[in-house]
Amino acid sequence: MTERTGLFDKDNKFASDVHAVPSENALVVDLDGFEGPLDILLVLARDQKVDLLKISILELSKQYLTFIEQAQKLRLEIAADYLVMAAWLAFLKSRLLLPQDEGEEGPSGQELAERLAFQLKKLEAMRGAAEKLINGTITGRDRLKRGRPEGVTVIRHSKYECSLRELLTTYAQHEERKGIRNPLRLMRSAVFSVEAAIERLENMLGKLPEWADLRAYIPKELTDPFSIRSAEASTLLASLQLVKEGRMELRQTESFGPIKVRKTIRRDEE
Amino acid sequence: MSVNPEHTRMAEALLFAAKEPLDELSIAARLPDDADIPAILEFLEKNYRHKGMNLSKLAGKWVFLTAPDLSWLLQDERESNRKLSRAAMETLAIIAYHQPVTRTEMEEVRGVGLSRGIMDVLFDAGWIRPRGRRRTPGKPVTYGTTEDFLIHFGLDDVRDLPGFDEMKASGLLNTEPNGLFESFGDEARSLDPEEEED
Amino acid sequence: MSVNPEHTRMAEALLFAAKEPLDELSIAARLPDDADIPAILEFLEKNYRHKGMNLSKLAGKWVFLTAPDLSWLLQDERESNRKLSRAAMETLAIIAYHQPVTRTEMEEVRGVGLSRGIMDVLFDAGWIRPRGRRRTPGKPVTYGTTEDFLIHFGLDDVRDLPGFDEMKASGLLNTEPNGLFESFGDEARSLDPEEEED
Numbered sequence: 001m002t003e004r005t006g007l008f009d010k011d012n013k014f015a016s017d018v019h020a021v022p023s024e025n026a027l028v029v030d031l032d033g034f035e036g037p038l039d040i041l042l043v044l045a046r047d048q049k050v051d052l053l054k055i056s057i058l059e060l061s062k063q064y065l066t067f068i069e070q071a072q073k074l075r076l077e078i079a080a081d082y083l084v085m086a087a088w089l090a091f092l093k094s095r096l097l098l099p100q101d102e103g104e105e106g107p108s109g110q111e112l113a114e115r116l117a118f119q120l121k122k123l124e125a126m127r128g129a130a131e132k133l134i135n136g137t138i139t140g141r142d143r144l145k146r147g148r149p150e151g152v153t154v155i156r157h158s159k160y161e162c163s164l165r166e167l168l169t170t171y172a173q174h175e176e177r178k179g180i181r182n183p184l185r186l187m188r189s190a191v192f193s194v195e196a197a198i199e200r201l202e203n204m205l206g207k208l209p210e211w212a213d214l215r216a217y218i219p220k221e222l223t224d225p226f227s228i229r230s231a232e233a234s235t236l237l238a239s240l241q242l243v244k245e246g247r248m249e250l251r252q253t254e255s256f257g258p259i260k261v262r263k264t265i266r267r268d269e270e
Numbered sequence: 271m272s273v274n275p276e277h278t279r280m281a282e283a284l285l286f287a288a289k290e291p292l293d294e295l296s297i298a299a300r301l302p303d304d305a306d307i308p309a310i311l312e313f314l315e316k317n318y319r320h321k322g323m324n325l326s327k328l329a330g331k332w333v334f335l336t337a338p339d340l341s342w343l344l345q346d347e348r349e350s351n352r353k354l355s356r357a358a359m360e361t362l363a364i365i366a367y368h369q370p371v372t373r374t375e376m377e378e379v380r381g382v383g384l385s386r387g388i389m390d391v392l393f394d395a396g397w398i399r400p401r402g403r404r405r406t407p408g409k410p411v412t413y414g415t416t417e418d419f420l421i422h423f424g425l426d427d428v429r430d431l432p433g434f435d436e437m438k439a440s441g442l443l444n445t446e447p448n449g450l451f452e453s454f455g456d457e458a459r460s461l462d463p464e465e466e467e468d
Numbered sequence: 469m470s471v472n473p474e475h476t477r478m479a480e481a482l483l484f485a486a487k488e489p490l491d492e493l494s495i496a497a498r499l500p501d502d503a504d505i506p507a508i509l510e511f512l513e514k515n516y517r518h519k520g521m522n523l524s525k526l527a528g529k530w531v532f533l534t535a536p537d538l539s540w541l542l543q544d545e546r547e548s549n550r551k552l553s554r555a556a557m558e559t560l561a562i563i564a565y566h567q568p569v570t571r572t573e574m575e576e577v578r579g580v581g582l583s584r585g586i587m588d589v590l591f592d593a594g595w596i597r598p599r600g601r602r603r604t605p606g607k608p609v610t611y612g613t614t615e616d617f618l619i620h621f622g623l624d625d626v627r628d629l630p631g632f633d634e635m636k637a638s639g640l641l642n643t644e645p646n647g648l649f650e651s652f653g654d655e656a657r658s659l660d661p662e663e664e665e666d
Contacts, residue, residue: 035357038381081382107449115450118441122379125433125442130356130363132432137424139328140349143335144485146323147347150287150534150542160593162552162560164400164621165393168630170554171561174578226580282520283538300541322480336481343478343498347485402628411630416622 037085040064042120042127052121057113058096061089092116192219192231197238205248211260214239214250273313277305282314291331291421329420330427354395358388362397366419366431367443370401370412375445389413397422471511475503480512489529552593556586560595564617564626568599568610587611595620 034040044063048055068086071078095109107115137143201217217239218231239261242248252259280301285292298307311332315325323334336344354362361384364376377384392398401414415428425431437443478499483490496505509530513523521532534542552560562577563569575582590596599612613626623629 035380036382112450115448119381119448119450122442123381125437126360126363126367126379129367129432129437130359133363133366133423134359136432137338139335139422139424142338142341143324143326143424144341144344144347144349144481145289145333145335146286146532147485147487148531149289160550160552160589160595162557162620163396164623166552167557167561167564167621168400170557171565174558174561224580279518279520279535280538280541283534283541284520286521286532287534287542320477322477322482323484334484336485337477340478340481343481344485347487399622400628400630402624411628 037064037082038119038123040067040082041085041116042123045120046124052124053114053117055117055120057116058093061093061096064089065093192222192227192234194234194237194241197231197234198241201235201238201242201248205242205261205263211251211262214259214261217261273306273309277301278310278313280305281307281310285314285325285332285334288333291328291333293331297332326424327426328424329417331417331421333421354391355388357385358391361388362392362415362419365392365398365413366415366428367434367437368445369414369428370404371414371445372404372410372412374410376413378445378448471504471507472502475499476508476511478503479505479508483512483523483530483532486531489526489531491529495530552589553586555583556589559586560590560613560617563590563596563611564613564629567612567626568602569612570602570608570610572608574611 034043041060041064044067045052045055045060047063048059065086068078068082071082092109092112096113139145197217200219204217214235215232217235218228222228222231236259239248239250239259243250247264248261249264250259250261281297284297284300294307294311297311298305301307311325315327318325318334321337322340323336326333326335357380360380361376364379365371368375368379373384373389389398395418397416397419398413399416401412403409404412420426420428429435479495482495482498492505492509495509496503499505499508509523513525516523516532520535520538522535524531524533558578559574559582562574566573566577569577571582571587587596593616595614595617596611597614599610601607602610618624618626
C-alpha cells in the first residue's frame with residue numbers, strides 16, 4: 001500500500017480507501033501505509049459500517065490491540081506513538097468495562113469514548129473534504145481559462161512583485177547566514193584574509209598547470225558582493241606575495257584586463 | 271434588464287483579455303464613471319450561462335472559464351497537474367476548513383506530527399499563507415488559505431467549501447484541544463506533536 | 469440559421485481555450501462527426517461581431533480577439549511588473565522586522581552598504597516611509613513600513629510577521645541548524661515600534 005497516484009486525477013481514491021483492513025484472518029499487516037494511530041483507528045472504525053458517533057469504541061479498541069499484536073508477532077518496527085495509543089486504548093477499555101470508582105478523577109470511560117469517536121469523525125470529515133476538493137471543479141482542469149489572453153495583466157495595486165513567502169524566507173536566510181547575535185564572527189568570516197588566500201593559492205596552484213585567470217582561485221561559495229570584493233583583493237595580494245617568493249608567475253596583457261597566473265616552471269623540471 | 275451595451279462590451283473585453291480574475295474595482299477603474307458594474311456583471315453572467323464559456327466568480331473576482339461539462343473536450347489544453355500527496359491534501363483541507371489554524375491544531379486533527387515538507391509544498395503551490403497570531407500563550411502563528419487556493423478549487427469564498435456549513439454547525443470544525451490523552455498521565459505526552467523535533 | 473446549439477457551445481469552448489488559432493479541420497476533429505463546422509463558425513462570427521471580443525479568421529484559422537475598437541482599454545495595463553531584487557527584498561524585510569530603523573542600522577544588519585537605488589525602489593513601491601528621528605546624536609531618520617505594505621502582503625499588523633523559529637517549525641525554511649542563530653523574533657521586537665512615533 002505505498003502506491004501514490006496523482007491526486008488530481010478524477011475519481012482518484014485516497015490511499016486509505018484501499019487499505020487492507022486487518023480482519024480476523026488477514027495477517028497482512030503493513031504499517032507503512034498508515035499515517036499514525038488515528039489513521040488506523042479510522043480505517044478499523046469504518047469496518048463497523050455505522051456513523052462514527054455510534055461505533056463501539058470497545059470493539060474498536062479490541063481490534064486495534066489485535067492489530068498491534070499481530071504487527072508485533074511479525075516483528076514489524078512499530079513507532080512509539082502506535083504503542084502509546086495501544087496502551088491508552090487498553091486503559092480506556094478497562095475504564096469502559098469496569099464500574100467507575102467513586103471519587104475517580106477525570107472524565108469517565110464513556111466520555112473518553114465519545115471524545116475519541118468525535119475525533120475520528122473530525123478526521124473522517126477532513127478526509128472526505130480533501131477528496132471532494134480534488135474531485136470538485138478545478139480551474140485549469142475542469143474549467144479552463146482563455147488559451148491565449150491578449151497579454152494584458154490585471155490592474156495591480158503595486159508595480160513591484162514580491163510575495164510574502166519570498167519576503168520571509170529572504171529575511172530568515174539572510175539572518176541565518178549572518179548570525180545576528182555574533183557580529184564579530186560575521187566580520188571575521190566575511191573578510192577573506194590574505195593568509196587564507198595564500199593557503200588557497202598554494203593548494204590549488206599545482207592542479208592548474210596552464211595560465212589561468214586569477215579569479216578562478218576565488219572561493220566559489222561566496223555570494224555577497226562584500227565577501228567577493230574582499231576575496232578578490234586578498235587573492236591579488238596573495239598572488240603578488242607568491243610571485244615575490246618565486247613560486248608563481250603573473251601576467252596582465254592590458255590595463256584592467258584579466259590577470260593570469262601559473263605555477264613557476266622550474267628549468268630542472270622541464 | 272437595461273445595461274448600457276457599450277459598457278457591457280467594455281467589461282466583456284476586459285474580462286476576456288485579462289490573464290487573472292478581475293475584481294469589480296479593477297473593472298470599474300477602466301470603465302466610465304457612470305457604468306453600473308454589478309448590473310453589467312449580472313447581465314454578462316446570465317448571458318454566458320449556457321455558452322461554451324461562462325462568467326464565474328472565484329475568490330470574489332470575475333473570470334471567463336470554459337463550461338465544466340465540456341472539460342472532456344479540452345483535455346489537450348489542460349494545465350499540467352500538480353500532484354499532491356494525501357497528507358498534503360488533507361493538511362490543505364484542514365487549513366481551509368479551520369482557518370485561521372495553528373500548526374498544533376492541524377496536528378491534532380490528523381493525529382500525527384506534520385512533516386516539514388508538507389507545509390512547504392502548500393506554500394510553494396501558493397495555496398496557504400500565515401494569517402496572524404493566536405492570542406494564546408506562546409502566540410502561535412496561524413495559517414489560512416490564499417486567493418489562489420479559492421481560484422484553483424473553483425470557490426468564491428471559504429464558505430463555499432463542500433459541507434462547510436454542516437460541519438461548522440455540528441462542531442466538527444472546533445479547534446479546541448480534545449483533551450483525549452490528558453487523563454492518561456505522562457505516557458500520553460509522547461503523542462504531543464510539539465515534542466517532535468523539527 | 470439553425471446550427472446545433474450543443475455543437476456551437478463546443479466550438480466556442482474550443483476556440484476560447486485554444487492556445488493557437490484553430491483551422492476548421494482541427495475543430496472538426498474534436499466535434500461530433502455530424503457537426504456542420506462552417507455553419508457553426510459563421511453563426512459564432514456573427515454572434516460575436518458586436519461584442520467585446522470577436523471571432524476572427526486569420527490566415528485561414530479562427531481565433532477570438534478583443535474587439536479592435538476597444539484595444540485602448542487594455543493599453544495602459546500593459547505595464548510589466550518588476551520583480552523586486554534580492555537586495556531590495558532583504559532591505560524591505562529588515563525594515564519590516566526592525567522598524568523603526570535607521571539607514572545605518574540597516575547597513576549593520578545587512579553587513580553591506582545600502583545603495584541609493586534600493587530605498588528608492590521601496591519608496592516607489594509605496595512600501596516604506598520615514599517614521600521619525602532617533603534620539604541619538606545626529607538625529608538620524610528612522611524608517612518603517614506603510615499600510616500599503618500590509619495590504620500587499622496580506623497582513624493585519626507587522627507584529628504578525630512570523631519569527632524565525634516559527635517559520636522553521638512550519639517547514640518554510642529548508643535550512644540546516646547552524647547553532648549560531650537563536651531567534652530573531654524576540655530581538656526584532658525588542659525594538660519597540662512605539663518607541664518613538666513621529
